[in-house]
Amino acid sequence: MKKLLITFLAYLLSTPIFSQNNFYVGTYTSTKSEGIYKMHIDVKNNKLILDGVAAKSDQPSYLAFSKDHQYVVAVNENSDNKLPGKDGQVSLFKVDKASGNLTFVNQVNSGGAHPCHVSLDDQNNVFVANYSGGNVGVFKIKDGVLEEKSSLVQYEGKGPRTNRQEAAHAHFSNYVAQKERVYTVDLGSDKVHEYKVVNGALEETNSIAITPGGGPRHLVWSKGGKFLYVLNELSCSVSAYAMSESGYELKEEISTLPSDFDKSKLNTCAAIKVSKDGKFLYASNRGHNSIVVYRIDQKTGKLKNLGFVPTHGDSPRDFSISPKQDFVVVSNQQSNNVVLLKRNKKTGMLEYKDEVEVPLPVNVVFW
Known part of the structure; x- marks a missing residue:
């Protein structure tokens, strides 16, 4: 019996404390933030708990886990005249699965100014979108270290909205496992690009021309990969x-705003997500400060607007659905708060529960 108890205690000690309801928050450190924060949801009491600083880092806006969750990669949106080419940086951290703390490993040049999105594939290739640089860099974690970029895709062109589309602006670089493809978005020239990874480089397999002036920012696939949804920021x-024989076919374009929204007020979209069951799609509005909820028609892929949920803060930059799909966590960048919304799995709707102060929160990444 004693031996069994010792074995059980050893198991508990070796089991990660930070798991299903735990997450990291990437931030901007231009005010009070120290870097990457660790938080968790107290499910029983519908509360958010701030567990402290997981790692000190400069402007770690967006984060991504490696497939085995041994590493976290962060883009450092710290472009500066003192850096070569005014580029940003990319940092690698080792994950302590017991405490949730992150240990800095190394840092490399991002290949362009203001890196704003990062993802990894199953082979630990790392894809970074550099917003002001207008390009996407490819990196690799090898032997526990993040290597210098192996390739760089540079975009050119501009769009009709001269205040935001004066040049190429890569805003998204996401590996989608079910498609075995990397999808990137150029807000500046209204383009979406699809690539396969070949020997550490991106080889284009398809592209989409978005409605001019849309300013695509992020995208997401439906469950099963039948429909693609692109969120247009502008x-x-x-x-x-x-998909059709000729490529990507536009089925519909639907507003993220209520019909009575005052168009003289500024609103820009930020993040887009689909529930695991494939029934609901969510997108965030900065200005209206809401998350719009849609039901997805499983046959046609078309969207039905179910309503708008206030984010209880200003400028919801990112949000994530918890692994068990029962909560949504929102980072309101300008009001310095992270908000907890309870999710009804049947209706898809969200209900406010709690909030915690976090300086300039940007990205929410669940374990």
Whole structure:
């Protein structure tokens, strides 16, 4: 019996404390933030708990886990005249699965100014979108270290909205396992690019020309990969696409805003997510300060607006659905708060529960 108790205690000590309801928050450190914060949801009491600083880092806006969760990669959106080419940086951290703390490993040049998104594939290739640089860099974690970039895709062009589309602006670089492809978005020239990874480089397999002036920011696939949804930051819309013999076919474009929204007020879209069951799609509005909820038609892929949920803060930069799909966590960048919303799995709707102060929160990444 004593031996069994010792074995059980050893198991508990070796089991990660930070798991299903735990997450990291990437931030901007231009005010009070120290870097990457660790938090968790107290499910029983519908509360958010701030567990402290997981790692000190400069402007670690967006984060991504490696597939085995041994590493976290962060983009450091710290472009500066003192840096070569005014580029940002990319940092690698080792994850302590017991405490949730992150240990800095190394840092490399991002290949362009203001890196704003990062993802990894199953082989630990790292894909970074540099917003002001207008390019996407490819890196690799090898032998426990983040190597210098192996390749760089540079975009050119501009769009009709001269205040934001004066040049190429890469805003998204996400590996989608079910498609075995990397999808990137150029807000500046209204383009979406699809790539396969070949020997540490991106080889284009398809592309989409977004409605001019849309300013695509992020995208997400439906469950099963039949429909693609592109969130347009500038036109405040979601574009739904399906594959045809000629490529991507636009099925519909639907507003993220209520019909009575005052168009003299500024609103820009930020993040887009789909529930695991494939029934609901969510997108965030900065200005209207809401998350719009849609039901997805499983046959056509078209969206039905179910309503708008206030984010209880200013400028919801990112949000994430918890692994068990029962909560949504929102980072309100300008009001310095992270908000907990309870999610109804049947209706898809969200209900405010709690909030915690976090300086300039940007990205929410669940374990």
